[in-house]
Amino acid sequence: MSKHQTTNTKKVFVVCNDSNHKYLSEVMKIKKVCVIGAGISGLVTAKTFIEEGYDVTVYEKLGAIGGVWEKSRRYPDIITQTPGRIYAYPDYPLPDCYPEWPTGEQVNAYLESYANHFDLLKHIKFNTKVIAVNAIDNNGQFGWKVTTCTLEENTTIKHFDFVAICNGVNHIPNIPLVPGIDVFKKSGGTVLHTTQVNSTTQLQGKNVLVVGIGKSACDIAMLAAEHARDCNLVYRKPDWKIPRFFFGFINFKFLLFTRFAEAMSPKRKPNALQKWLHSKGKSLVNAFWRLNEAILRYSFKLDACGMIPEKPLVESLIASISIAPKNFYKYIRNRKIRTYQTSVTQFVEDGVELASGEKLKIDVVVFGTGFQQALPFLEEKYRCQCLDNEGYFHLYRNLIHPNIPNLGFVGYNAGLSANLTSDIGARWLVEVVKGNINLPTTEQIITEMERDLEWRKSQGYAAYGGTCLFTSTFHYLDTLLHDMGLSARQTGSITAIMQPLNTSFYKNLRAELQSLQHSDVKINMILKEGIYI
Numbered sequence: 001m002s003k004h005q006t007t008n009t010k011k012v013f014v015v016c017n018d019s020n021h022k023y024l025s026e027v028m029k030i031k032k033v034c035v036i037g038a039g040i041s042g043l044v045t046a047k048t049f050i051e052e053g054y055d056v057t058v059y060e061k062l063g064a065i066g067g068v069w070e071k072s073r074r075y076p077d078i079i080t081q082t083p084g085r086i087y088a089y090p091d092y093p094l095p096d097c098y099p100e101w102p103t104g105e106q107v108n109a110y111l112e113s114y115a116n117h118f119d120l121l122k123h124i125k126f127n128t129k130v131i132a133v134n135a136i137d138n139n140g141q142f143g144w145k146v147t148t149c150t151l152e153e154n155t156t157i158k159h160f161d162f163v164a165i166c167n168g169v170n171h172i173p174n175i176p177l178v179p180g181i182d183v184f185k186k187s188g189g190t191v192l193h194t195t196q197v198n199s200t201t202q203l204q205g206k207n208v209l210v211v212g213i214g215k216s217a218c219d220i221a222m223l224a225a226e227h228a229r230d231c232n233l234v235y236r237k238p239d240w241k242i243p244r245f246f247f248g249f250i251n252f253k254f255l256l257f258t259r260f261a262e263a264m265s266p267k268r269k270p271n272a273l274q275k276w277l278h279s280k281g282k283s284l285v286n287a288f289w290r291l292n293e294a295i296l297r298y299s300f301k302l303d304a305c306g307m308i309p310e311k312p313l314v315e316s317l318i319a320s321i322s323i324a325p326k327n328f329y330k331y332i333r334n335r336k337i338r339t340y341q342t343s344v345t346q347f348v349e350d351g352v353e354l355a356s357g358e359k360l361k362i363d364v365v366v367f368g369t370g371f372q373q374a375l376p377f378l379e380e381k382y383r384c385q386c387l388d389n390e391g392y393f394h395l396y397r398n399l400i401h402p403n404i405p406n407l408g409f410v411g412y413n414a415g416l417s418a419n420l421t422s423d424i425g426a427r428w429l430v431e432v433v434k435g436n437i438n439l440p441t442t443e444q445i446i447t448e449m450e451r452d453l454e455w456r457k458s459q460g461y462a463a464y465g466g467t468c469l470f471t472s473t474f475h476y477l478d479t480l481l482h483d484m485g486l487s488a489r490q491t492g493s494i495t496a497i498m499q500p501l502n503t504s505f506y507k508n509l510r511a512e513l514q515s516l517q518h519s520d521v522k523i524n525m526i527l528k529e530g531i532y533i
Contacts, residue, residue: 030406030433031055034146034160036130036377039067041411041422042166043111044089047118048426049164051510052434057158058120059148061129065115068170068195069108075197076223078104081215081323082416083253083500089114089419090506100251101244127151133163134379142405161406162433164426165375168411169464172372176211180347187349190364194220197366203228206363209352211344213239215322217368222325224366225336232360233332234340238307240316241324243299251500255292256317257416257473259490259497264288265314265471268455273497289314300329307332307339314471319463321416321470373465382407392457392466394449397480399425400432402445408432413476415469420503421476427509428480436517437483473501484509485516 031054035046038060049056062070080087084102088094092114098106115121125148132147136159144163149155173193181191192202194216200223208224210217213235224231242252255261263274264285270278277285293313302308307329309316331337342356344365351362373391375383386394386401386409395401398413408429413421431437439445456466469476478488489505490496 029141030161032160032162033057034059034144034158034163036133036163036165037067037167037171037411038062038065038115038124038126039069039166039168039411040111040418041168041426042067042164043115043120044419044423045164045166045410045426045429046120046123047114048423048430049433050118050120050123052430054162054433056123057160058124059128059130059146060124060126063127064112065121065124066108066111067168069104069111071108072198073195074104074108075194075216075220076200078219080107081321083251083257086253086257086417086501086503087419088503089423090503090509091423092117093504130377131155132379133377135382144406162408163406164408164410164429165378165412166410166422169373169414169467170371172374173367174369174372175367176344176369178344178347178352183349184347184352184365189347189349189351189362192364192366194366194368197223200227203364205229207351207361208232208364208366209234209344209360209362210366210368211235212368212370213237213322214320214368214370217366218322218325218328220366220368221337222328222331225331228364231331231337232340232362233337234342234344234354236341236343238302238309238341239320239322240293240296240309240311240313241300241322241328242296243324246295246299252323253500254498256321257500259474261288262471262474263497265318266459267472267475268452268459300324301333302329305329305332305339315460318460318471319468387465392453392462394453395467396445396449397425397428397483398467398469398476399429401449402439402442412465412467413469414464414467415473415476417473417501417503420501420506421469421473424477424480424506424509427513428484431484431513436513477506481509484513486512 033049033054033056035042035056035058038058042058043065046056046058062072064070068074079101083100084094084098094102094110128148128150130146131149134145136143136145143159143161145157145159146163147155147157173195175191175193185191197220203224204227206228207230208228209232210221210224211234221231221233242256245251246255263277266278267274289312297303297308332339340354340356340358342354344352345355346353351360352365353359373387373393375387382404385403388394393412395409395412398409400408410425410429411418411422413425415421432439440448453466456462461468481488486509490499490502
């Protein structure tokens with residue numbers, strides 16, 4: 001234990017630094033911090049480290065901030081899935097003039113305003129791609145050598161004490177290797193990922209095939225239905241989709257984004273309410289999900305579309321929440337979007353062949369098939385520890401690996417409130433770097449994170465490399481707050497647990513931590529002097 005820790009009834013914050021613990025063994029020497037990525041998680045991580053006095057450099061491979069919301073990566077007419085007041089940083093609310101579901105352009109403008117407000121732009125090196133992150137050991141001080149390359153192919157190497165990887169799980173588009181793709185392209189066909197659809201002119205007057213059933217795939221299918229000559233949608237299995245308003249007037253956040261609704265899905269370490277619900281209250285849980293399924297089947301006329309999912313709604317929401325675009329199922333019913341529950345087996349000169357035996361004449365294929373989970377720049381010795389061959393991340397609290405010193409991950413927690421979970425995750429990471437969180441031993445951390453990952457796999461939380469939090473946002477935030485010695489938010493009453501997530505409840509964490517740590521210092525001084533109160 002740290003020499004500063006004393007025994008008393010009040011929690012004292014230190015980094016566990018026993019002989020079995022490797023993470024941050026040289027806490028006090030960390031000064032220079034590298035942040036990879038200038039999207040939602042990278043911006044808040046940079047801001048959090050900067051306000052604590054660290055020398056921060058941010059590397060962004062694109063020419064502007066925003067990550068998935070940057071102009072070159074967002075498709076036309078994109079809007080958030082999450083209601084805007086939830087999709088915001090706790091200490092920097094969205095403008096009052098923004099609609100309930102902001103557009104991609106508005107989200108990017110908000111992120112630019114955030115970066116300007118906290119004076120982050122001077123710390124960001126744009127059009128600079130990180131190509132290698134290698135460990136260095138300088139006289140016992142562990143650090144990282146970061147190699148970057150600019151658009152002009154100028155290579156630079158810089159040394160940092162700490163690296164925060166903030167490029168998230170949605171940075172490498174996944175396009176399946178379907179046979180014949182080169183033949184199709186040589187014949188004039190176009191193959192895109194949803195992140196590459198930047199204008200409706202790419203679809204105008206074309207026969208379009210969209211592959212996938214997630215949010216982006218359905219959004220592109222809607223664009224194609226309205227701008228292309230012909231729209232086809234191929235998917236393996238139908239998925240549950242949520243309306244923005246149940247019955248046309250109840251915002252889905254009041255039904256599915258509350259502590260009460262979250263308690264209806266399983267948790268590895270349930271609280272008292274969750275334990276009761278999934279034992280004696282099991283009938284209430286089943287009734288809750290059956291009622292929601294019935295509402296969705298009726299609202300979207302899923303029976304008429306032939307798109308009733310096989311999995312229960314709760315299992316679908318655990319892996320992802322997908323909002324149905326307006327008129328999506330209407331377009332399917334009137335054949336404006338033609339659907340095929342099958343897969344693409346190969347490309348041919350003038351289109352594709354499907355596993356069902358059908359052949360479609362296609363000009364443009366758009367893959368809405370998600371993203372690959374990869375860390376190509378991280379030294380292999382460390383990459384294989386935090387990302388296995390199956391694509392699963394092995395991270396404690398989705399933030400660190402105990403055997404990889406001075407390295408953190410922010411934004412590796414896929415969910416519907418990325419701004420908030422990244423904000424609290426960055427705060428947790430800084431508190432660890434400052435030596436204010438008492439981490440368990442390495443063995444205990446590894447046991448915990450491996451058990452947690454195996455449980456996530458068994459329960460269906462395995463999407464996005466096992467990092468998804470779609471029905472566990474409150475639970476995840478509670479865990480991080482508890483680690484920092486802070487109390488959970490929006491608890492203690494029926495009203496609180498029935499209210500949607502409110503980011504404003506988390507806006508004063510830094511002040512709370514400073515007050516708490518100041519109190520701990522005073523108690524330590526009193527005990528050291530032998531004064532008892």
